[in-house]
Amino acid sequence: MSNDQKHSHHKDVATRLKRADGHLKSVIGMIETGRPCVDIAQQLHAVEKAINQAKKTLIQDHLDHCLEEVVGAMSADRRGPVDEFKTITKYL
Template identity: 30%
Template structure:
């Protein structure tokens, strides 16, 4: 994973952390389901729920990033680079 030196203040940090904690609990539940030899379809349904929840976290972060970081970069004349970076992230998300 590529690490950036850029930093920002997450305006919805606590909401994101709460969602991620819930997802973490769901993943632990899936682990227990596999250990307990639960029915495959039940496990797959839980995996789909985790994937949907992660997509919501990603979209929330992307919205915050666009409204704050990209907007700020545009105002400061660095818009093209910020938009290119955002598009690269979007391309990775839809793979």
């Protein structure tokens, strides 16, 4: 595989990660200024969700494009396990 892969959702993933980066910087500021732990935990939760969603989007995009290139020519009866794998990864 090449290192210069760019898929349709890469821009979305980068945007999500930039947003998470901004939130994380805010959380650091909250810690440094002594904000309540409940507020900090809430914001950390938001950062975590943003990163997880970016990861999920990246993985799904990769499966939809790269895996499809490999199995696209398979007959329908042989694709079953691959299609099931793609579906189950949505629950990661």
